[in-house]
Amino acid sequence: MPTPTDRTRPLRLRDRMTDDDTALREVLDEALVCHVGFIVDGDPRILPTLFVREGDLVYLHGSSGSRLALLARGDGVPVCLTVTVLDGLVLARSQFHHSVNYRSVIVHGTAHLVTDDSAKLRVLAAMVDKVGTGRAAETRAPDDRELAQTAVLALALDEAATKRRAGGVVDDEADLTIPAWAGVVPIRQVRGEPQPDAGVTVPLPAYLTGQPGRTS
């Protein structure tokens, strides 16, 4: 869906770019936390926050009183959204060729406040369902006061870049005789054993059982 622009075209390592929309969506759907860059009084700021993708939009979660939400009033706020999933450590025989395997998405654009309450409710439910499909239906939806305290920002995926490094070590030929261990150490983000709150009597829902899933 996105088309390359001056902001998404890389200066270097062009081979790590991918035009694959599926890869873009997978990274956004797998990761729970994104980092949002914006400008306050001429200074760069970054906010880590929760988000969800729906179609060709990402929605960011925030407090109505947060700087980002205040800046977005009216015409919206220019942002850079970044999602990074670390997949492995690449340990080469030379320090220079040490690297990491990763997948990342960077989105440039203007984030706008979602002001329609029914749209906000739908997006907030989708954020809860990102943890486990069906959870939104089991839990209490926000009341008017909670909804007023919560900001939802929408950002189009029109100007987005997906990058990845995968695979093994790339060492110089002359370094192959160096007696250092070389290879890839996979990295995964996993869910541990769920710890129920006091008083919980309902069984663990299906979306929390089974093998610890990759969650990033």
Next chain:
Amino acid sequence: MPTPTDRTRPLRLRDRMTDDDTALREVLDEALVCHVGFIVDGDPRILPTLFVREGDLVYLHGSSGSRLALLARGDGVPVCLTVTVLDGLVLARSQFHHSVNYRSVIVHGTAHLVTDDSAKLRVLAAMVDKVGTGRAAETRAPDDRELAQTAVLALALDEAATKRRAGGVVDDEADLTIPAWAGVVPIRQVRGEPQPDAGVTVPLPAYLTGQPGRTS
């Protein structure tokens, strides 16, 4: 070490701030990837990159040809550095009280290029040793060409904020009877089984053996 400023003083959720220097250092030493925010032509940008802390400084890894390194020439580049470690999903009975457990550090300041070659070599070795102590000594240090291609930026920790959420669900009293599972799902980043490169005959080094470690 840091003192609060207008940029590090939170607008809200002040109870999630900590003045603990140990917490600041632990997050920076545990995380492998940071996100660096900066401004290009008036637009916010974010670059995910590798870094290492030494004393009251963080050092960022980059390519000499990257936008960030080019902007840092001369007087340095104003940046916002963020490190986020996700520790768990907090699943409440109300959608509003869903949250995540996390630890995060945000550093504001001006990043400067490290221009002294011996200092660059030392920092790059420290980045390799962050994966496993002793690895820098086993691997080939950068030659002049590689060193010229690599940028190292230094950023002081003078203006830094550490935040965290830990612990369990905080639901409203009236919601405690809602029959939804509630609790915390821990999240950890783990290392998988190391995959040796072709031709590797040396045994797995001690820093890669044992239990998969928390790596973030």
